[in-house]
Amino acid sequence: MEMTPVNTVNLCGVLSESQRILKSNYWHFFALALFFLPLSISIVFTPTVNPHLSGHFTTDLSHKLPTNYQNIIIVQLLYIIIVYLLALCAIGTISYSTYNVLIGKPVNYFAALKSLIFNFFPLVSTAIVAQILLFLISLAFLLSVGAIVMLGKSLGFVYDFNWTSFMWVSIALGAMLIGILIYFQMNWCLALTVVVAESKWGFAALRRSWCLVKGMRSVSLSLLLYYLIGNGLLAWVSSKPVYDHHNSVFITMLGSFFLMMCLLASTVANAVLYMHCKSFHGEFALEVAEGFDYINLPVDDEKVIHVVTVVEA
Template sequence: MKITQVHTVNLRTILSETTRIVKANNTDFIALYIFFLPLAFSLVITPTLHLHLSGSFFTVDLFHNSLANNQTLVTCHLLYILIVYLLTLCAIGTIGYSTYNVFIGTPVNFFTSLKSLTFIFFPIVSTAIIAHLLLLLISLTCLLFVGMIVMLGKSLGILVIDYNSIYFMWFSIATIIGITIYFHMNWCLAFMVVVAESKWGFAALMRSWYLVKGMRSVSLSLLLYYLICNGGMAWSFSHTVSFCVLRRETLSFVLLTMFGSFFLMLCLVMNTAANTVFYMYCKAFHGELELEIGYGFDHHYINLPSSDDTVVGA
Protein backbone atom coordinates (compact mmCIF):
# COMPACT_ATOMS: atom_id res chain seq x y z
CA MET A 1 0.00 0.00 0.00
CA LYS A 2 1.34 3.37 -0.98
CA ILE A 3 1.06 6.10 1.65
CA THR A 4 1.46 9.74 0.65
CA GLN A 5 1.90 12.34 3.36
CA VAL A 6 0.60 15.73 2.21
CA HIS A 7 2.01 18.89 3.77
CA THR A 8 0.79 21.53 1.33
CA VAL A 9 -2.86 22.09 0.48
CA ASN A 10 -3.41 24.35 -2.51
CA LEU A 11 -5.47 24.52 -5.68
CA ARG A 12 -3.23 22.04 -7.47
CA THR A 13 -3.63 19.53 -4.65
CA ILE A 14 -7.42 19.75 -4.74
CA LEU A 15 -7.58 19.45 -8.53
CA SER A 16 -5.14 16.52 -8.58
CA GLU A 17 -7.03 14.50 -5.99
CA THR A 18 -10.36 15.33 -7.66
CA THR A 19 -9.11 14.08 -11.02
CA ARG A 20 -7.84 10.83 -9.50
CA ILE A 21 -11.14 10.13 -7.75
CA VAL A 22 -13.30 10.91 -10.77
CA LYS A 23 -11.13 8.87 -13.14
CA ALA A 24 -10.90 5.87 -10.79
CA ASN A 25 -14.66 5.73 -10.16
CA ASN A 26 -16.11 7.33 -13.27
CA THR A 27 -18.14 4.27 -14.31
CA ASP A 28 -19.71 3.86 -10.87
CA PHE A 29 -21.79 7.04 -10.90
CA ILE A 30 -21.48 8.39 -14.45
CA ALA A 31 -25.26 8.17 -14.84
CA LEU A 32 -25.55 10.92 -12.20
CA TYR A 33 -23.89 13.35 -14.60
CA ILE A 34 -27.18 13.58 -16.49
CA PHE A 35 -28.57 15.80 -13.71
CA PHE A 36 -26.17 18.54 -14.83
CA LEU A 37 -27.11 18.22 -18.50
CA PRO A 38 -30.14 20.60 -18.45
CA LEU A 39 -28.03 23.34 -16.86
CA ALA A 40 -25.17 22.79 -19.29
CA PHE A 41 -27.56 22.76 -22.26
CA SER A 42 -29.26 25.94 -21.05
CA LEU A 43 -25.97 27.80 -20.64
CA VAL A 44 -24.99 26.89 -24.20
CA ILE A 45 -28.30 27.38 -26.00
CA THR A 46 -30.13 30.17 -24.12
CA PRO A 47 -28.05 33.09 -25.50
CA THR A 48 -28.48 31.63 -28.97
CA LEU A 49 -32.26 31.34 -28.63
CA HIS A 50 -32.52 34.89 -27.37
CA LEU A 51 -30.45 36.15 -30.30
CA HIS A 52 -32.43 34.02 -32.73
CA LEU A 53 -35.82 35.18 -31.45
CA SER A 54 -35.04 38.83 -30.90
CA GLY A 55 -32.71 39.34 -33.86
CA SER A 56 -33.52 36.95 -36.64
CA PHE A 57 -37.28 36.57 -36.62
CA PHE A 58 -38.58 39.34 -34.38
CA THR A 59 -37.59 42.78 -33.27
CA VAL A 60 -36.60 43.23 -29.64
CA ASP A 61 -39.76 45.21 -28.84
CA LEU A 62 -41.98 42.57 -30.42
CA PHE A 63 -40.20 39.83 -28.51
CA HIS A 64 -40.64 41.56 -25.14
CA ASN A 65 -44.23 42.52 -25.93
CA SER A 66 -45.01 38.90 -26.73
CA LEU A 67 -43.59 37.87 -23.35
CA ALA A 68 -45.69 40.50 -21.60
CA ASN A 69 -48.88 39.45 -23.39
CA ASN A 70 -48.36 35.70 -23.25
CA GLN A 71 -48.58 34.64 -19.61
CA THR A 72 -48.33 30.98 -20.59
CA LEU A 73 -44.94 31.54 -22.18
CA VAL A 74 -43.68 33.40 -19.11
CA THR A 75 -45.02 30.68 -16.80
CA CYS A 76 -43.40 27.93 -18.86
CA HIS A 77 -40.11 29.82 -18.89
CA LEU A 78 -40.14 30.24 -15.10
CA LEU A 79 -41.12 26.60 -14.65
CA TYR A 80 -38.24 25.52 -16.86
CA ILE A 81 -35.80 27.62 -14.81
CA LEU A 82 -37.15 26.05 -11.60
CA ILE A 83 -36.79 22.51 -12.97
CA VAL A 84 -33.23 23.15 -14.16
CA TYR A 85 -32.34 24.64 -10.78
CA LEU A 86 -33.79 21.69 -8.85
CA LEU A 87 -32.01 19.18 -11.12
CA THR A 88 -28.79 21.08 -10.53
CA LEU A 89 -29.27 20.75 -6.77
CA CYS A 90 -29.93 17.02 -7.30
CA ALA A 91 -26.67 16.78 -9.23
CA ILE A 92 -24.73 18.56 -6.47
CA GLY A 93 -26.29 16.32 -3.81
CA THR A 94 -25.85 12.95 -5.53
CA ILE A 95 -22.39 13.59 -6.98
CA GLY A 96 -21.24 15.07 -3.69
CA TYR A 97 -22.64 12.03 -1.86
CA SER A 98 -20.92 9.64 -4.27
CA THR A 99 -17.58 11.44 -4.14
CA TYR A 100 -17.70 11.64 -0.36
CA ASN A 101 -18.34 7.91 0.01
CA VAL A 102 -15.66 7.02 -2.54
CA PHE A 103 -13.24 9.29 -0.70
CA ILE A 104 -13.78 7.45 2.60
CA GLY A 105 -13.63 4.06 0.88
CA THR A 106 -17.32 3.13 1.08
CA PRO A 107 -18.77 1.23 -1.92
CA VAL A 108 -21.23 3.34 -3.88
CA ASN A 109 -23.34 2.84 -6.99
CA PHE A 110 -25.92 4.72 -9.00
CA PHE A 111 -28.96 3.46 -7.08
CA THR A 112 -27.38 4.15 -3.70
CA SER A 113 -26.55 7.70 -4.74
CA LEU A 114 -30.01 8.20 -6.21
CA LYS A 115 -31.59 6.91 -3.02
CA SER A 116 -29.67 9.53 -1.05
CA LEU A 117 -31.99 12.17 -2.54
CA THR A 118 -34.76 10.91 -0.25
CA PHE A 119 -33.00 12.40 2.76
CA ILE A 120 -30.81 15.19 1.31
CA PHE A 121 -33.04 16.81 -1.33
CA PHE A 122 -35.23 18.97 0.91
CA PRO A 123 -32.35 19.98 3.25
CA ILE A 124 -30.28 21.06 0.22
CA VAL A 125 -33.19 23.02 -1.27
CA SER A 126 -33.89 24.68 2.10
CA THR A 127 -30.22 25.56 2.53
CA ALA A 128 -30.09 27.04 -0.97
CA ILE A 129 -33.20 29.16 -0.36
CA ILE A 130 -31.88 30.47 2.95
CA ALA A 131 -28.49 31.25 1.37
CA HIS A 132 -30.13 33.17 -1.50
CA LEU A 133 -32.36 35.13 0.87
CA LEU A 134 -29.47 36.01 3.17
CA LEU A 135 -27.32 37.05 0.23
CA LEU A 136 -30.13 39.22 -1.14
CA LEU A 137 -30.69 40.90 2.23
CA ILE A 138 -26.97 41.46 2.78
CA SER A 139 -26.53 42.89 -0.74
CA LEU A 140 -29.49 45.25 -0.33
CA THR A 141 -28.24 46.34 3.08
CA CYS A 142 -24.77 47.10 1.72
CA LEU A 143 -26.18 49.00 -1.27
CA LEU A 144 -28.48 51.01 1.02
CA PHE A 145 -25.55 51.79 3.30
CA VAL A 146 -23.44 52.96 0.37
CA GLY A 147 -26.42 54.95 -0.93
CA MET A 148 -26.83 56.70 2.41
CA ILE A 149 -23.14 57.63 2.43
CA VAL A 150 -23.39 58.96 -1.13
CA MET A 151 -26.51 60.98 -0.32
CA LEU A 152 -24.85 62.38 2.79
CA GLY A 153 -21.77 63.30 0.78
CA LYS A 154 -23.87 65.03 -1.87
CA SER A 155 -25.87 66.97 0.73
CA LEU A 156 -22.62 68.18 2.32
CA GLY A 157 -21.18 69.05 -1.08
CA ILE A 158 -18.33 66.57 -0.72
CA LEU A 159 -19.40 64.22 -3.51
CA VAL A 160 -20.79 64.94 -6.96
CA ILE A 161 -22.23 61.76 -8.44
CA ASP A 162 -24.39 61.25 -11.49
CA TYR A 163 -26.67 58.27 -10.80
CA ASN A 164 -27.10 57.75 -14.53
CA SER A 165 -23.35 57.53 -15.03
CA ILE A 166 -21.91 54.30 -16.40
CA TYR A 167 -19.27 54.40 -13.66
CA PHE A 168 -21.89 54.42 -10.91
CA MET A 169 -23.63 51.46 -12.54
CA TRP A 170 -20.38 49.48 -12.77
CA PHE A 171 -19.58 50.37 -9.17
CA SER A 172 -22.94 48.96 -8.04
CA ILE A 173 -22.42 45.79 -10.10
CA ALA A 174 -18.88 45.36 -8.76
CA THR A 175 -20.17 45.75 -5.20
CA ILE A 176 -22.78 43.03 -5.67
CA ILE A 177 -20.27 40.71 -7.37
CA GLY A 178 -17.75 41.28 -4.57
CA ILE A 179 -20.33 40.48 -1.89
CA THR A 180 -21.47 37.37 -3.78
CA ILE A 181 -17.92 36.06 -4.20
CA TYR A 182 -17.06 36.70 -0.55
CA PHE A 183 -20.05 34.82 0.84
CA HIS A 184 -19.82 32.06 -1.77
CA MET A 185 -16.17 31.61 -0.75
CA ASN A 186 -17.28 31.02 2.84
CA TRP A 187 -20.46 29.06 2.08
CA CYS A 188 -19.00 26.81 -0.62
CA LEU A 189 -19.09 23.74 1.66
CA ALA A 190 -22.68 24.19 2.85
CA PHE A 191 -24.13 21.52 0.55
CA MET A 192 -21.42 19.06 1.54
CA VAL A 193 -22.26 19.72 5.18
CA VAL A 194 -25.86 18.81 4.35
CA VAL A 195 -24.74 15.60 2.64
CA ALA A 196 -22.09 14.45 5.12
CA GLU A 197 -23.28 15.86 8.44
CA SER A 198 -27.08 16.07 8.06
CA LYS A 199 -27.09 19.75 8.97
CA TRP A 200 -29.08 22.19 6.89
CA GLY A 201 -30.14 25.79 6.62
CA PHE A 202 -28.36 28.40 8.70
CA ALA A 203 -26.48 25.70 10.63
CA ALA A 204 -24.95 24.35 7.40
CA LEU A 205 -23.90 27.86 6.33
CA MET A 206 -22.24 28.56 9.68
CA ARG A 207 -20.55 25.15 9.66
CA SER A 208 -19.17 25.86 6.18
CA TRP A 209 -17.93 29.25 7.35
CA TYR A 210 -16.05 27.55 10.20
CA LEU A 211 -14.52 24.82 8.01
CA VAL A 212 -13.28 27.32 5.41
CA LYS A 213 -11.57 29.40 8.11
CA GLY A 214 -7.84 29.16 7.52
CA MET A 215 -8.39 27.79 4.00
CA ARG A 216 -10.00 30.82 2.39
CA SER A 217 -7.16 31.34 -0.07
CA VAL A 218 -7.76 27.83 -1.43
CA SER A 219 -11.52 28.39 -1.43
CA LEU A 220 -11.15 31.61 -3.41
CA SER A 221 -8.73 29.97 -5.85
CA LEU A 222 -11.12 27.06 -6.38
CA LEU A 223 -14.07 29.42 -6.87
CA LEU A 224 -12.29 31.63 -9.39
CA TYR A 225 -10.79 28.67 -11.24
CA TYR A 226 -14.12 27.00 -11.95
CA LEU A 227 -15.85 30.33 -12.47
CA ILE A 228 -13.39 31.09 -15.26
CA CYS A 229 -13.54 27.53 -16.65
CA ASN A 230 -17.33 27.23 -16.61
CA GLY A 231 -17.93 30.80 -17.71
CA GLY A 232 -15.32 30.71 -20.45
CA MET A 233 -16.55 27.39 -21.79
CA ALA A 234 -20.21 28.46 -21.74
CA TRP A 235 -19.39 31.78 -23.46
CA SER A 236 -17.19 30.23 -26.15
CA PHE A 237 -19.65 27.48 -27.09
CA SER A 238 -22.72 29.75 -26.96
CA HIS A 239 -20.90 32.33 -29.12
CA THR A 240 -19.93 29.65 -31.66
CA VAL A 241 -23.43 28.16 -31.68
CA SER A 242 -24.93 31.61 -32.24
CA PHE A 243 -22.62 32.08 -35.21
CA CYS A 244 -23.85 28.76 -36.66
CA VAL A 245 -27.45 29.90 -36.27
CA LEU A 246 -26.77 33.14 -38.09
CA ARG A 247 -25.04 31.18 -40.86
CA ARG A 248 -27.93 28.64 -40.87
CA GLU A 249 -25.51 25.73 -40.47
CA THR A 250 -27.86 23.20 -38.91
CA LEU A 251 -25.43 20.29 -38.58
CA SER A 252 -22.73 22.44 -37.00
CA PHE A 253 -25.34 23.91 -34.67
CA VAL A 254 -26.46 20.47 -33.46
CA LEU A 255 -22.93 19.07 -33.08
CA LEU A 256 -21.57 22.11 -31.26
CA THR A 257 -24.58 22.19 -28.93
CA MET A 258 -24.06 18.52 -28.06
CA PHE A 259 -20.30 18.83 -27.55
CA GLY A 260 -20.62 22.09 -25.65
CA SER A 261 -23.26 20.70 -23.30
CA PHE A 262 -21.22 17.53 -22.73
CA PHE A 263 -17.93 19.26 -21.89
CA LEU A 264 -19.64 21.89 -19.75
CA MET A 265 -21.45 19.10 -17.90
CA LEU A 266 -18.11 17.39 -17.17
CA CYS A 267 -16.68 20.66 -15.91
CA LEU A 268 -19.64 21.10 -13.54
CA VAL A 269 -19.16 17.54 -12.29
CA MET A 270 -15.48 18.21 -11.59
CA ASN A 271 -16.45 21.39 -9.77
CA THR A 272 -18.81 19.48 -7.46
CA ALA A 273 -16.29 16.72 -6.83
CA ALA A 274 -13.59 19.30 -6.09
CA ASN A 275 -15.80 20.91 -3.45
CA THR A 276 -16.19 17.50 -1.84
CA VAL A 277 -12.43 16.94 -1.78
CA PHE A 278 -11.96 20.44 -0.40
CA TYR A 279 -14.48 19.66 2.34
CA MET A 280 -12.40 16.64 3.43
CA TYR A 281 -9.21 18.68 3.49
CA CYS A 282 -10.91 21.40 5.54
CA LYS A 283 -12.01 18.81 8.10
CA ALA A 284 -8.46 17.48 8.23
CA PHE A 285 -7.11 21.01 8.65
CA HIS A 286 -9.30 21.49 11.72
CA GLY A 287 -8.19 18.16 13.18
CA GLU A 288 -11.50 16.40 12.55
CA LEU A 289 -10.27 13.84 10.04
CA GLU A 290 -6.88 12.51 11.05
CA LEU A 291 -7.17 9.16 9.30
CA GLU A 292 -6.29 7.48 6.05
CA ILE A 293 -8.76 7.91 3.19
CA GLY A 294 -9.08 5.23 0.51
CA TYR A 295 -9.50 5.92 -3.18
CA GLY A 296 -11.94 3.05 -3.75
CA PHE A 297 -10.95 0.98 -6.75
CA ASP A 298 -7.71 2.88 -7.21
CA HIS A 299 -6.15 1.20 -4.15
CA HIS A 300 -4.01 4.23 -3.36
CA TYR A 301 -4.31 5.97 -0.04
CA ILE A 302 -3.58 9.42 1.22
CA ASN A 303 -2.91 10.50 4.79
CA LEU A 304 -4.69 13.81 5.13
CA PRO A 305 -2.80 16.50 7.04
CA SER A 306 -3.68 17.51 10.57
CA SER A 307 -3.90 21.08 11.76
CA ASP A 308 -0.31 20.86 13.03
CA ASP A 309 1.40 20.04 9.73
CA THR A 310 -0.84 21.67 7.12
CA VAL A 311 0.40 24.60 5.11
CA VAL A 312 -2.18 26.39 3.01
CA GLY A 313 -1.21 27.94 -0.29
CA ALA A 314 -3.23 29.51 -3.07
Protein backbone atom coordinates (compact mmCIF):
# COMPACT_ATOMS: atom_id res chain seq x y z
CA MET A 1 0.00 0.00 0.00
CA GLU A 2 1.21 3.48 -0.79
CA MET A 3 0.36 6.45 1.37
CA THR A 4 -0.05 9.83 -0.27
CA PRO A 5 -0.81 13.17 1.38
CA VAL A 6 -3.76 15.22 0.26
CA ASN A 7 -3.26 18.26 -1.91
CA THR A 8 -2.23 21.56 -0.39
CA VAL A 9 -5.15 23.71 0.73
CA ASN A 10 -5.49 27.47 0.45
CA LEU A 11 -6.84 30.06 2.86
CA CYS A 12 -10.46 29.46 1.86
CA GLY A 13 -10.07 25.73 2.48
CA VAL A 14 -8.73 26.27 6.01
CA LEU A 15 -11.45 28.81 6.82
CA SER A 16 -14.30 26.65 5.48
CA GLU A 17 -13.03 23.60 7.34
CA SER A 18 -12.69 25.52 10.61
CA GLN A 19 -16.21 26.87 10.16
CA ARG A 20 -17.57 23.33 9.77
CA ILE A 21 -15.85 22.34 13.01
CA LEU A 22 -17.29 25.33 14.86
CA LYS A 23 -20.81 24.75 13.56
CA SER A 24 -20.82 21.07 14.50
CA ASN A 25 -19.68 21.84 18.09
CA TYR A 26 -20.86 25.41 18.52
CA TRP A 27 -21.76 25.51 22.22
CA HIS A 28 -18.69 23.55 23.25
CA PHE A 29 -16.35 26.02 21.55
CA PHE A 30 -18.44 29.00 22.68
CA ALA A 31 -17.97 27.96 26.31
CA LEU A 32 -14.21 27.64 25.81
CA ALA A 33 -14.08 30.99 24.01
CA LEU A 34 -15.22 32.75 27.20
CA PHE A 35 -11.59 32.55 28.30
CA PHE A 36 -10.96 35.09 25.51
CA LEU A 37 -13.61 37.53 26.78
CA PRO A 38 -11.37 39.48 29.23
CA LEU A 39 -8.80 39.93 26.46
CA SER A 40 -11.35 41.13 23.92
CA ILE A 41 -12.88 43.57 26.42
CA SER A 42 -9.41 44.86 27.29
CA ILE A 43 -8.50 45.38 23.64
CA VAL A 44 -11.69 47.32 22.95
CA PHE A 45 -11.64 49.39 26.15
CA THR A 46 -7.89 49.97 26.38
CA PRO A 47 -6.99 53.66 26.77
CA THR A 48 -4.42 53.43 23.98
CA VAL A 49 -7.21 52.59 21.53
CA ASN A 50 -9.89 54.95 22.82
CA PRO A 51 -8.72 58.58 23.14
CA HIS A 52 -11.66 59.46 25.40
CA LEU A 53 -10.67 56.88 28.00
CA SER A 54 -7.03 57.83 27.54
CA GLY A 55 -7.69 61.41 28.53
CA HIS A 56 -9.62 60.44 31.67
CA PHE A 57 -7.02 57.85 32.59
CA THR A 58 -4.16 60.35 32.25
CA THR A 59 -5.99 62.94 34.33
CA ASP A 60 -6.80 60.49 37.12
CA LEU A 61 -3.29 59.11 37.10
CA SER A 62 -1.72 62.56 37.32
CA HIS A 63 -3.85 63.40 40.37
CA LYS A 64 -3.01 60.15 42.17
CA LEU A 65 0.62 59.94 41.09
CA PRO A 66 2.18 61.13 44.39
CA THR A 67 0.23 58.70 46.61
CA ASN A 68 -0.64 55.39 44.95
CA TYR A 69 1.21 55.37 41.65
CA GLN A 70 2.98 52.09 42.50
CA ASN A 71 -0.30 50.41 43.48
CA ILE A 72 -1.86 51.39 40.15
CA ILE A 73 1.09 49.95 38.23
CA ILE A 74 1.00 46.70 40.24
CA VAL A 75 -2.75 46.28 39.71
CA GLN A 76 -2.39 46.92 36.00
CA LEU A 77 0.45 44.41 35.68
CA LEU A 78 -1.53 41.77 37.57
CA TYR A 79 -4.55 42.40 35.37
CA ILE A 80 -2.45 42.11 32.19
CA ILE A 81 -0.89 38.85 33.42
CA ILE A 82 -4.28 37.35 34.33
CA VAL A 83 -5.81 38.32 30.98
CA TYR A 84 -2.81 36.90 29.12
CA LEU A 85 -2.94 33.62 31.05
CA LEU A 86 -6.68 33.28 30.42
CA ALA A 87 -6.03 33.81 26.71
CA LEU A 88 -3.45 31.00 26.80
CA CYS A 89 -6.04 28.80 28.53
CA ALA A 90 -8.43 29.55 25.69
CA ILE A 91 -5.82 28.68 23.07
CA GLY A 92 -4.89 25.46 24.88
CA THR A 93 -8.42 24.16 25.39
CA ILE A 94 -9.69 25.20 21.94
CA SER A 95 -6.67 23.67 20.21
CA TYR A 96 -7.14 20.47 22.23
CA SER A 97 -10.81 20.18 21.25
CA THR A 98 -10.14 21.04 17.61
CA TYR A 99 -7.40 18.44 17.43
CA ASN A 100 -9.76 15.82 18.86
CA VAL A 101 -12.40 16.70 16.28
CA LEU A 102 -9.85 16.42 13.50
CA ILE A 103 -8.72 12.94 14.58
CA GLY A 104 -12.29 11.73 15.04
CA LYS A 105 -12.53 11.77 18.84
CA PRO A 106 -15.53 13.19 20.73
CA VAL A 107 -15.12 16.57 22.41
CA ASN A 108 -15.85 17.11 26.08
CA TYR A 109 -15.78 20.39 27.97
CA PHE A 110 -14.34 18.98 31.18
CA ALA A 111 -11.76 16.94 29.28
CA ALA A 112 -10.64 20.13 27.55
CA LEU A 113 -10.28 21.88 30.91
CA LYS A 114 -8.45 18.87 32.33
CA SER A 115 -5.93 19.08 29.49
CA LEU A 116 -4.71 22.35 31.00
CA ILE A 117 -3.17 20.36 33.86
CA PHE A 118 -0.57 19.06 31.40
CA ASN A 119 -0.50 21.90 28.87
CA PHE A 120 -0.72 25.10 30.90
CA PHE A 121 2.93 25.52 31.91
CA PRO A 122 4.28 24.35 28.51
CA LEU A 123 1.95 26.89 26.84
CA VAL A 124 3.13 29.68 29.15
CA SER A 125 6.79 28.72 28.68
CA THR A 126 6.48 28.61 24.89
CA ALA A 127 4.68 31.96 24.79
CA ILE A 128 7.33 33.56 27.02
CA VAL A 129 10.17 32.18 24.90
CA ALA A 130 8.49 33.48 21.72
CA GLN A 131 7.91 36.94 23.21
CA ILE A 132 11.49 37.16 24.48
CA LEU A 133 12.82 36.19 21.06
CA LEU A 134 10.59 38.76 19.34
CA PHE A 135 11.80 41.42 21.80
CA LEU A 136 15.44 40.51 21.15
CA ILE A 137 14.84 40.59 17.39
CA SER A 138 13.27 44.05 17.69
CA LEU A 139 16.10 45.25 19.91
CA ALA A 140 18.72 43.89 17.50
CA PHE A 141 17.00 45.68 14.60
CA LEU A 142 16.93 49.02 16.44
CA LEU A 143 20.55 48.65 17.55
CA SER A 144 21.55 47.84 13.97
CA VAL A 145 19.83 50.97 12.72
CA GLY A 146 21.57 53.03 15.40
CA ALA A 147 24.93 51.47 14.53
CA ILE A 148 24.42 52.27 10.83
CA VAL A 149 23.57 55.89 11.67
CA MET A 150 26.64 56.25 13.90
CA LEU A 151 28.83 54.60 11.25
CA GLY A 152 27.52 57.01 8.64
CA LYS A 153 28.31 59.99 10.87
CA SER A 154 31.83 58.70 11.48
CA LEU A 155 32.33 58.41 7.71
CA GLY A 156 31.28 62.01 7.21
CA PHE A 157 27.66 61.62 6.11
CA VAL A 158 25.41 64.52 7.11
CA TYR A 159 21.83 63.64 8.08
CA ASP A 160 19.04 66.17 7.67
CA PHE A 161 16.71 65.31 10.54
CA ASN A 162 13.87 67.68 9.70
CA TRP A 163 10.36 66.63 10.68
CA THR A 164 9.27 65.38 7.24
CA SER A 165 12.39 63.30 6.63
CA PHE A 166 12.34 61.91 10.14
CA MET A 167 8.67 60.92 9.76
CA TRP A 168 9.19 59.08 6.47
CA VAL A 169 12.34 57.34 7.67
CA SER A 170 10.52 56.28 10.85
CA ILE A 171 7.60 54.92 8.81
CA ALA A 172 9.96 52.96 6.54
CA LEU A 173 11.91 51.50 9.49
CA GLY A 174 8.67 50.71 11.32
CA ALA A 175 7.34 48.89 8.25
CA MET A 176 10.58 46.90 7.98
CA LEU A 177 10.41 45.90 11.65
CA ILE A 178 6.74 44.91 11.35
CA GLY A 179 7.58 42.83 8.28
CA ILE A 180 10.35 41.02 10.16
CA LEU A 181 8.09 40.31 13.15
CA ILE A 182 5.30 39.07 10.87
CA TYR A 183 7.78 36.73 9.17
CA PHE A 184 8.67 35.12 12.50
CA GLN A 185 5.03 35.02 13.60
CA MET A 186 4.16 33.33 10.31
CA ASN A 187 6.67 30.57 11.02
CA TRP A 188 5.78 30.23 14.71
CA CYS A 189 1.99 30.32 14.28
CA LEU A 190 1.65 26.58 14.98
CA ALA A 191 3.84 26.53 18.10
CA LEU A 192 1.02 26.55 20.66
CA THR A 193 -0.88 23.90 18.71
CA VAL A 194 2.29 21.80 18.71
CA VAL A 195 2.42 22.13 22.50
CA VAL A 196 -1.07 20.65 22.78
CA ALA A 197 -0.82 18.01 20.05
CA GLU A 198 2.77 16.83 20.47
CA SER A 199 3.72 17.77 24.06
CA LYS A 200 6.69 19.81 22.88
CA TRP A 201 7.34 23.23 24.36
CA GLY A 202 9.74 26.14 24.33
CA PHE A 203 12.36 26.23 21.57
CA ALA A 204 11.36 22.72 20.47
CA ALA A 205 7.79 23.85 19.74
CA LEU A 206 9.02 26.91 17.83
CA ARG A 207 11.42 24.80 15.74
CA ARG A 208 8.70 22.23 15.10
CA SER A 209 6.30 24.94 13.92
CA TRP A 210 8.97 26.39 11.64
CA CYS A 211 9.50 22.98 10.02
CA LEU A 212 5.79 22.28 9.62
CA VAL A 213 5.09 25.61 7.93
CA LYS A 214 7.69 24.96 5.21
CA GLY A 215 5.88 24.71 1.90
CA MET A 216 2.70 26.18 3.43
CA ARG A 217 4.01 29.66 4.29
CA SER A 218 1.66 31.39 1.84
CA VAL A 219 -1.34 29.86 3.62
CA SER A 220 0.15 30.63 7.04
CA LEU A 221 0.82 34.25 6.06
CA SER A 222 -2.64 34.65 4.55
CA LEU A 223 -4.27 33.27 7.68
CA LEU A 224 -2.16 35.49 9.94
CA LEU A 225 -2.92 38.67 7.98
CA TYR A 226 -6.59 37.75 7.59
CA TYR A 227 -7.23 37.57 11.31
CA LEU A 228 -4.71 40.28 12.24
CA ILE A 229 -6.37 42.83 9.95
CA GLY A 230 -9.88 41.60 10.74
CA ASN A 231 -9.39 41.67 14.52
CA GLY A 232 -7.65 45.04 14.31
CA LEU A 233 -10.46 46.62 12.31
CA LEU A 234 -13.08 45.12 14.60
CA ALA A 235 -11.32 46.42 17.71
CA TRP A 236 -10.91 49.86 16.14
CA VAL A 237 -14.55 50.11 15.04
CA SER A 238 -15.79 48.86 18.43
CA SER A 239 -13.75 51.47 20.31
CA LYS A 240 -14.88 54.39 18.13
CA PRO A 241 -18.29 55.27 19.66
CA VAL A 242 -18.29 58.56 21.53
CA TYR A 243 -19.23 58.05 25.17
CA ASP A 244 -22.02 60.64 25.32
CA HIS A 245 -24.11 58.53 22.95
CA HIS A 246 -26.71 56.35 24.71
CA ASN A 247 -25.92 53.27 22.59
CA SER A 248 -22.12 53.51 22.76
CA VAL A 249 -21.57 51.09 25.66
CA PHE A 250 -23.84 48.48 24.04
CA ILE A 251 -22.00 48.81 20.72
CA THR A 252 -18.64 48.49 22.44
CA MET A 253 -19.70 45.38 24.38
CA LEU A 254 -21.12 43.88 21.21
CA GLY A 255 -17.79 44.53 19.51
CA SER A 256 -16.01 42.75 22.37
CA PHE A 257 -18.23 39.71 21.84
CA PHE A 258 -17.52 39.57 18.10
CA LEU A 259 -13.81 40.02 18.77
CA MET A 260 -13.96 37.06 21.15
CA MET A 261 -15.57 34.95 18.43
CA CYS A 262 -12.91 36.03 15.93
CA LEU A 263 -10.18 34.95 18.35
CA LEU A 264 -11.97 31.62 18.68
CA ALA A 265 -12.14 31.20 14.90
CA SER A 266 -8.45 32.05 14.48
CA THR A 267 -7.42 29.47 17.10
CA VAL A 268 -9.48 26.75 15.41
CA ALA A 269 -8.06 27.73 12.02
CA ASN A 270 -4.51 27.40 13.35
CA ALA A 271 -5.24 23.85 14.54
CA VAL A 272 -6.72 23.01 11.13
CA LEU A 273 -3.63 24.45 9.44
CA TYR A 274 -1.46 22.31 11.72
CA MET A 275 -3.17 19.14 10.49
CA HIS A 276 -2.86 20.17 6.85
CA CYS A 277 0.84 20.96 7.34
CA LYS A 278 1.38 17.47 8.78
CA SER A 279 -0.47 15.98 5.84
CA PHE A 280 1.54 18.09 3.38
CA HIS A 281 4.80 16.69 4.78
CA GLY A 282 3.48 13.13 4.62
CA GLU A 283 3.63 12.57 8.36
CA PHE A 284 0.22 10.93 8.54
CA ALA A 285 1.39 8.29 6.07
CA LEU A 286 4.29 7.46 8.37
CA GLU A 287 2.02 7.28 11.40
CA VAL A 288 -0.39 4.93 9.62
CA ALA A 289 2.55 2.74 8.61
CA GLU A 290 3.64 2.65 12.28
CA GLY A 291 0.22 1.48 13.41
CA PHE A 292 -1.67 4.65 14.28
CA ASP A 293 -5.27 4.23 13.20
CA TYR A 294 -7.20 7.48 13.33
CA ILE A 295 -7.49 8.21 9.64
CA ASN A 296 -10.88 6.64 8.98
CA LEU A 297 -12.95 9.78 9.43
CA PRO A 298 -16.31 9.97 7.65
CA VAL A 299 -16.42 12.38 4.74
CA ASP A 300 -19.57 14.44 4.53
CA ASP A 301 -20.71 18.04 4.98
CA GLU A 302 -20.78 17.72 8.77
CA LYS A 303 -17.35 16.16 9.23
CA VAL A 304 -13.78 17.04 8.50
CA ILE A 305 -12.28 15.72 5.30
CA HIS A 306 -9.67 12.96 5.24
CA VAL A 307 -6.24 14.29 6.05
CA VAL A 308 -4.52 11.28 4.45
CA THR A 309 -5.59 9.33 1.42
CA VAL A 310 -4.64 5.63 1.23
CA VAL A 311 -4.05 4.42 -2.30
CA GLU A 312 -3.62 0.81 -3.24
CA ALA A 313 -0.37 0.18 -5.07
